[in-house]
Amino acid sequence: MTSALTQYGVDDLQIILGAFSDLGTDILSGVVTEHIKAVNKKELRKFKMKEACEMTERSDAFLRKLEQADPSFEPEKINGIRYYTLELINRIRDKAGTRYKRPAGSDPIIIAISHFKGGVGKSTTTKAMADKFALSGLRVLGIGMDGQGTDALYYGFIPDLDISPEETIRSALLNDPSSIKKLIKNTYFNGIDIIPGNLTLTQVEIKLTDYKDQINQVKKLGFPDERLANALKFIKDDYDVILLDCGPNLNILTLNAINACNALLIPVPPALPDLASFCTYCKTLREHLEFSGKTKTLEFFRVLVTKHPKNKPSENILKLMLKEFGSYVMQKHIVYSAEIERAAANFCSLYELPSSSQKTYQRGLESMEGVFGEILDAFKQIWEAAANEVNEDVK
Numbered sequence: 001m002t003s004a005l006t007q008y009g010v011d012d013l014q015i016i017l018g019a020f021s022d023l024g025t026d027i028l029s030g031v032v033t034e035h036i037k038a039v040n041k042k043e044l045r046k047f048k049m050k051e052a053c054e055m056t057e058r059s060d061a062f063l064r065k066l067e068q069a070d071p072s073f074e075p076e077k078i079n080g081i082r083y084y085t086l087e088l089i090n091r092i093r094d095k096a097g098t099r100y101k102r103p104a105g106s107d108p109i110i111i112a113i114s115h116f117k118g119g120v121g122k123s124t125t126t127k128a129m130a131d132k133f134a135l136s137g138l139r140v141l142g143i144g145m146d147g148q149g150t151d152a153l154y155y156g157f158i159p160d161l162d163i164s165p166e167e168t169i170r171s172a173l174l175n176d177p178s179s180i181k182k183l184i185k186n187t188y189f190n191g192i193d194i195i196p197g198n199l200t201l202t203q204v205e206i207k208l209t210d211y212k213d214q215i216n217q218v219k220k221l222g223f224p225d226e227r228l229a230n231a232l233k234f235i236k237d238d239y240d241v242i243l244l245d246c247g248p249n250l251n252i253l254t255l256n257a258i259n260a261c262n263a264l265l266i267p268v269p270p271a272l273p274d275l276a277s278f279c280t281y282c283k284t285l286r287e288h289l290e291f292s293g294k295t296k297t298l299e300f301f302r303v304l305v306t307k308h309p310k311n312k313p314s315e316n317i318l319k320l321m322l323k324e325f326g327s328y329v330m331q332k333h334i335v336y337s338a339e340i341e342r343a344a345a346n347f348c349s350l351y352e353l354p355s356s357s358q359k360t361y362q363r364g365l366e367s368m369e370g371v372f373g374e375i376l377d378a379f380k381q382i383w384e385a386a387a388n389e390v391n392e393d394v395k
């Protein structure tokens with residue numbers, strides 16, 4: 001079959017690129033209407049009694065008694081099987097006092113998930129982490145800081161069709177930090193709100209680095225790389241964890257994320273090119289901090305080994321990383337898993353799939369459970385320590 005492109009000739013790159021762009025958009029809108037739109041109707045799965053008991057830390061007898069005493073705690077029943085929504089599970093947790101509450105006096109964790117390289121698992125990790133935290137009863141906000149808008153796709157939006165420029169973090173960074181409140185969208189996933197990204201963010205990047213454009217804005221809005229930090233002040237108390245899904249770069253948007261965050265997670269697959277890229281990332285970010293004269297402190301900084309194939313070469317690289325970077329490398333890692341890849345292709349995390357005894361599913365889920373458990377334990381320690389400090393001050 002001859003490519004449709006031959007009719008445009010090969011001499012003029014501009015013409016070829018224009019054609020690719022038009023034809024690519026045709027393909028995308030076709031695919032989008034067929035498949036991705038289905039994601040828009042996406043619902044979070046419901047949980048059977050055994051899962052509800054685990055999640056609420058209460059027995060089935062307790063749940064049955066509760067629904068008898070108060071019909072508002074009654075789950076949907078299909079053929080006698082009880083199906084609990086996450087919203088109902090959280091209400092039961094609240095009633096039973098088993099929902100983790102971030103202690104008064106602690107700040108939310110604002111975590112940037114960042115690396116120079118694309119494809120290392122930033123967005124996949126961010127989505128799974130948001131799901132895990134929300135399933136644990138925490139209040140989560142995800143912000144898309146990458147023009148590719150992968151985060152938007154995960155929540156059922158087609159980044160450049162469903163999301164207008166005004167709905168991204170753009171206006172909070174360019175015009176009015178307090179406008180961030182209006183940008184927050186509820187999602188199909190109870191407990192997760194988002195501010196989705198799309199290609200508009202690329203224009204934001206150009207604007208924020210336009211010296212002439214910004215010179216008059218600094219007085220009103222702060223330095224171009226501090227806009228996100230300023231905006232988050234208006235909403236941060238409404239959440240326990242704010243996740244910043246960064247692009248594969250250290251551009252001004254990523255620097256905004258770095259300045260706004262108090263936790264930084266760098267996903268690194270255990271392979272030489274990824275490790276090399278990680279070193280360049282560290283060097284470049286260090287230079288930026290030095291240049292800006294800022295002292296940045298973090299509550300949490302970890303390298304997360306992702307897409308770990310568990311073969312000999314990758315095990316060797318992991319050993320070296322552990323030896324050199326010590327406890328900054330997370331104990332647990334995310335395995336390379338066909339199941340995670342399949343779920344990502346359908347814009348899902350493993351947490352959204354019906355629980356299964358299948359070996360590949362279990363292996364992928366176990367590795368995620370380990371990683372997010374380790375992260376959540378660290379966050380809880382940070383929160384408890386902050387609350388204790390406040391209590392000490394009061395005494």
Ligand SMILES: Nc1ncnc2c1ncn2[C@@H]1O[C@H](COP(=O)(O)OP(=O)(O)O)[C@@H](O)[C@H]1O
Nearest residue numbers: 118119120121122123124335336337340341344
């Ligand atoms: N643990 C994993 N195992 C297998 N494939 C993965 C895993 N994590 C991510 N992927 C694959 O890699 C692709 C890129 O991941 P993504 O999270 O979008 O990278 P980034 O955000 O760093 O560019 C995903 O679409 C998915 O197919």
Ligand SMILES: [Mg+2]
Nearest residue numbers: 122123146150
């Ligand atoms: Mg991404």
